Amino acid sequence: MTGVLPTNDDRPVLVLGPNPTPNGGMHLGHIAGPYLAGDVYARYQRARGRKVVFTTETDDSQTYVVASAGREGITPEALCKRSTAEIQEALRAIGISYDGFGPFDSMYKATVLQYFGALHAAGVFKLKTVRLPYLERTGEYMVEGLIEGDCPVCLASSRGGLCETCCHPNNFDQLLNPHSTINPDDKLTYREATIMVLPLEEYRERLTEYHERLAEHRRPHVRQMIAELLAQPLQDVPITFPLNWGIDAQFPEVPGQVLNAWLELIPAGMFTTAYAANNLGRDTVPGELWQRAENLRIVHFLGFDNAYYFCLPHIAMLMAHGDKYVWPESIINNEFYELESSKFSTSKRHVLTPQELLTEVPRDVARLYLALTAPEYQRSTFSRAGLDKLAEERLVGPWNQLAGSLAKAVANAGDDSIRLPVSPGARERVATMLERFDLGYEMPTFNLNRSAETVLVHIERLRQRAAVLDGVGLDEHPEAWGELFLEVKVLLASASPLLIDLVAAAQEAGVFDGSGVLVTGAYDVADVRPFAPPLLPTTPLGPSEPAGALA
Template identity: 35%
Template sequence: MKISNYSAAELEKSYGMDVTTLDTGAAARLGVAATWVSIEPGARSDAHQHDETETWVIVSGSGVLTVDAEPHPVRPSTVVQFDPFETHSVENTGETDLVLLSLYWRDTGRAARAAADTGHRRFGTRPLFVFSSAPTPNGDLHLGHLSGPFFGADVFVRYQRMNGADAWHITGSDDYQNYVVAAARREGRSPAETAAHYSAEILATLGLMDIDVHQYTVTSQDDAYPEALRAFFSRLTASGVVAPRTAPALYDAVSGEYLYESGVTGRCAACGEESGGNVCETCLEPNVCTDLTDPRSTTSDAPPREGSATRYTLPLHRLAEDITAHHRLGRVPAPMKELAERLSRRAELDIPVTHAATWGVQPAETAVEGQVIWSWLDYAFSILHGIEAIGRDLGRSWKANEPEQDWKIVHFLGSDGSFFHPMFVPALYRLAHPDWTPDIDYHINEFYLLDDTKFSTSRRHVIWGKDILSPRTVDAIRFYLALTRPEGRRTTFERDAYESYVRQTLIGTWQGWLNGLGDRIEKRYGGTAPDAGVWTPEHAAFLARLETRLSAVTGSLGQDGFSLNRAAETLNGMVEDVTAFSRLQAPAADVESCANETRTAIALELAAARLLATCAAPVMPRFAARLAAALGGPPPAEWPSTVDLVPAGTTVDLARQQFFADPGEHAPEPDAAPRSGLEAAAPGTTAPTGDAPPLLPWLSDLVRQSLRLPDDKPVRDTSLVQLGMESLQAIALQYQITEHVGADVPMEDLLGAKTVADLATLIADDMDPDVVAAQQEVTT
């Protein structure tokens, strides 16, 4: 027998708690460990998770236990058991020590089941806000941009929704960036005009990429935004931590302009590599511009002069422990933690949060005049603002100034945001909302290169999204980007390699197998799915292989192990498995005595096709919907828990489907086919009579791209609302029309009863006839 008594004198610090390990004797031999735990009044243990199953028995005191962001009161006689990997901490809210007994042991089977659970960390029971880094509206999006946060967030949300999660993709244009001013100066227009133009272009390009955004905030066009941002800033100054501070600053030697961000370059003091103002893209450390070596102004050739400036400043070093605690709550990649540790070695890390500029939102505070709130602080608030906007549309009570503990936030970002997202932003939240403990996951990607060199607009080394994306190419682009995007290392896009992959793999292997399967079903079973017959050991082994692939792609798209690289590899592996299986089964296909076995083999191939359609849905939604329809089903809406056979007797239409287009082929010009000027009629319909409006082919193409409709979808005699257009899409379309032909179409017309043909006529009537003729010539 062993007896252990609680002794405060034997306690040692662990996970922010005072603990002492018990000698449990026989219990230890059975695999159970135990500790006494004590938490002082007002203290909180560190949030942590582990693979053991753990049971707490509260002996004395009271407090609040938080498990995966959900609070629970505890008191003497409360018994709690934690599943593996549940993030938990406890706060002593009483006036005496909170004492508990902890018993923990390893159950590897239970841990494995918990790790594979798609609802792990309460993803399926609380609102899930997924943010892709707000793009700077100083240019359109190229493939490097599209491969990163926007695409990752889109696939993540689609997968979570298929698992029943209340998930939303939120982004917007980061209008008040200093880089917008630089672009405006370069292009000869105002920052407001520049931001409005590129914000609309960005939204349109996201649409071409089939990236669903549920809230797109255009900060400079939201009337309520400036005042709400000022209120957030006032919360920071009210904390007493963010305050005016005079420090060195750089100024252009010719114009005297204050320099920061895009206005200055130099060599990073930390790594020695070339760096822009305020952050180094190589080592990812922040700078305050004056610490750059050999700084250079981007607006004149003279070396900048150093002066001083009084700016509102955040002493980030004072919040180092809060940042570390924040990183214990969610998914934080190791490079981010290493960067945080590196920065924690600095004795001081004072980050200016206002800058001398005219483009931006000025604080309500008047202690420092002529400055605007820094765009990265602006961005931190825009996240909360976006959540409130989503809530308003849904009739939910989510408020930017009252963030809720139950919110789960997920950031998708490029590596150059590794300081701002997981360190700067949560520090601001700690000051503005001290009673809120934000639970945030982070997913990062590195730079995507073009032919092994960084995308560069100035050197014309770039592939713009609009130049390569169309309804015919979007699935192939999405899949290839998923396969090659830079996760954990820089990768490169090579157009020849992409086109070769589409032809050899997506068309040659995927489409070749699906078309061939359709041919066999038509010839042998009259175009309907056969019922499985006799099963051989090989059949059972293949079914098990499909289950393994399902498990692998589930893990690759799940919240903990999210990786589009692995998901794409697994989807292709699924096709490689089934084509190999088909070849092995082919010799017996026409053997009469094996007819029942052949039926099983075909049923299993159809099961693989059905599984492919469902599992590909987050990555390639158009392909998934078309394949599901060819198998007699609706677009995939739920994530599968197992491999299912296609019901016997289902009509199968695979033989002549074109799932992927050759990237070298040009799409047929929509609405421009008949030389008589008539719009081509869809099969089974009557062509309209009379001359088509001259801009109809161009506008029809633009509408199809905006709504992601098939190339052959008739749109002439249908209104945009009937086609499914919503307000955000209409805004993007309005800007594209203005940009391309200079016409200003009122929103009430775009979202009214006018058909596409009516709108084409309306636009042409508002234009110079010579411009109309020129545009018509370009289209036809």
């Protein structure tokens, strides 16, 4: 053992996934990043017996919705409705265990307006006259997802507002060579507009201290981005825009302007946290669970491409509310996930959805492969040949050999009610297993790749142990068998955030007594009951088959 004990931080946990923009469905590139990571983390916290709220909702106010709807020739409202259903189905299919997926409704809008209204009343926002791209043909200002050009910082192709390559803002008239994303042939000019802005530079010292204190809870790419931005004057952040799509800001200084959709996302989190908590049986209102008196920790999963907003403007706005709200502790980003070494592209039909994959591959196999190859620190790629190789050689094949050996031993014994002794050495190995899994599942060392690899390492290790005992009766070497059964049980429990159908089948078979399968002390035992582990299916489960059944 390393001497690093599993975390004992039992504070309630709020897990936030990114708010998907409802301008289309979801593909594996979306899932393999923050959504699977958030799900695995939330499931681990529940398995440890902790109180968890895991939530998100769609980001309907984004100008990306308007641009996509314009290209399709439908209304933004119709696109939001269709896309939200597609997004929810994709998340459900791959097993993302949200406690609540908040609706974009009147309560959502009221929560957002209350959050911004308090800051406006306190004089946090300032008026500023800026130059914005303008389309003379329609008389519209063109910002954010409505325009595309070259990033002034890294020169990569970028939408307005934020570059997804370097994650630096490009506000107002900073985007180079802008053109419309709806009709690239439209000629853009510039017009002045007076809007509300957040003077981000005023929060420099507090932002610097905040990120330095929580540096270990940020991945290297985000730490670099924060350092780059703090090394220069921080740009004013647009709070309102003169647009026709979005939530009316209701500020008298800028009548008719809407809120910057990117900055809705913290009050959106407050709203959907309450929505999810109510689903779990707690009667609460938006913002209540975010108050410091609740003593919870917030873990935010997101893609690198929007980390700027969550690391700087959003934190500054929380700071502007004084000591009322807790601030996110862990902000965990991911990079881009590719399909067979090329970028996912809906327009080029180079895309694979979770639903499509799951018609050919069992869900647990898909989840573990996505975790193993997730783009946590650099771009990575989905390979169907790689998935098939993993399933045959490292997951399904070895696990079913291991499970078959244990089932055979139980069947030969003819009595699964007996208790097998567990030695102190076995309990030490179990503690080592739990420690290594905790380092992969818990903050600040959370790592999907390492967690998935640890599952595979222990499957093979225990398969080899079982092979040595093949043909030996439980009564002949009860201690050796007892050690093996306990370690396999711990492996199943530790794999529960990833192999959700296998563990559901194990719970249904009575392998575990309750849902908190990783609560402290659960495996510090002197004996264990033998059991027949469920098998992993080799083909997808049918709609009427129970989770974990062998196809």
